[in-house]
Amino acid sequence: MFKYVLKRLGLSVIILLGVSIIIYFLVRLMPTDYLETKFSAQIQQGTITHEQLDEFKKKYGLYMPDAYLDIVLKDEGYSDVTFSRDIKSQSKEDLENKLISYADFYAGSYAGDRDNLYLELKENGEFRILDKSAELSVTMLSGIFSADASGITMTVTENNSTRLFGADAEYSVAGFFDKVGAVLSGYFSWLGNMLKGDLGDSFLYQQPVAKVISEHMWISFIISLVALIFQFAISIPLGITSATHQYSIADYSVTIITMIGISLPSFFFAALLIKIFSSWLGWFPAFGLVTGGASYTGLANILDILHHLVLPMIVLIVLSIGGLMRYTRTNMLEVLNSDYIRTARSKGLSEKKVIYVHAFRNTMIPLMTLLAGILPSLFGGAMITEEVFAIDGIGRLAYKALQQGDVPFIMGYNMFLAVLTVIGTLLSDLMYAVVDPRVKLSK
DSSP states (O other), X not given: OHHHHHHHHHHHHHXXXXXXXXXXXXXXXXXXXXXXXXXXXXXXXXXXXXXXXXXXXXXXXXXXXXXXEEEEEOSTTTTTOEEEXXXXXXXXXXXXXXXXXXXXXXXXXXXXXXXXXXXEEOTTSEEEEEEOSSSSOEEEEEXXXXXXXXXXXXXXXXXXXXXXXXXXXEEEEOOHHHHHHHHHHHHHHHHHHHHTTOOOBOTTTSSBHHHHHHHXXXXXXXXXXXXXXXXXXXXXXXXXXHHHTTTSHHHHHHHHHHHHHHHSXXXXXXXXXXXXXXXXXXXXXXXXXXXXXXXXXXXXXXXXXXXXXXXXXXXXXXXXXXXXXXXXXXXXXXXXXXXXXXXXXXXXXXXXXXXXXXXXXXXXXXXXXXXXXXXXXXXXXXXXXXXXXXOOSHHHHHHHHHHHTOHHHHHHHHHHHHXXXXXXXXXXXXXXXXXXTTXXXXX
């Protein structure tokens, strides 16, 4: 079994790597640049520049280049260095439409292709060449520059003398492979940080993603765990009753409950319960976990929370028992028609022992596959239900993050669910050996 577990763990790492690639590329394919939208007001007000926003995107592996500017100085000391920087294609259009000056167009920080050299062109007309190989940057050359349609002219004053030299500037649009390279670079940057345990900072919640998940997942876990206990306590007995009384009134009743549980949308059923039991009857609160303005402590606080959770629990239980009941009924009917069940009955065993000792254990074997989905559902939250009832579990936070385009949180949340799914699948395989002695985990 030890070798089998190691093999599955190795396979799980490969699966998680593949899932991370899929999630990352799907996030990158979202049609809207949420960061541009989020910071559009600050950019217009001048409190943040496009360059600062680009650096922010690069930090999270979200930057996509539009175009490049390459500058080669016609100076003896730096004529063999090409200084480059990314630039927005919109800037070229603004220059052509005379909305910005040439100085504004060329202004920015350019990275040299050797020796940690950088060229800085400022909007006020100053320029510097910096050597950043040391801990403190050293200015190698400085002066002023001017730019027009004919090109760039650099002026340097040294030892009471002034010399002039020009610079060639080349504008090029980012191609397909440039964009693919940026995506891959961003992915490996994000992957490296994730392996260190750093999922980044949430744009929306202004906290590390790991901290947000760890603080709010327990609310969802408690709600889901209680709902899961009721789900199994209700679904399995009803499924067995339906199978052992096939085509009876009990069977048809269970089938109706199953159809309701499978067919009702969670948001509709939740709204219906709120309308009846909160608005009309006033029995239960509609939103939140605690009563607003109340300062309960101890047992009173626990009872207040439970009072708020009644309606969400009903939604989760009713909508989840349908599938499990149908699953149990189908598996039980298949087992009850097996030869060994007829043999057990022919030996004179009681019907109760036949059903719950011989039949039910074999019915549990297919049910073990559900373990793969139970673990992520426990910690992942009920996104729609939590949103309808305004419960700040991890599901509701993920829903808000998705609406706002909180990319680091979306990435971290989905990888969190992927890890739980892989762990759940591994536990499901191990449980097969527990409920079915024929299964040997030795390969």
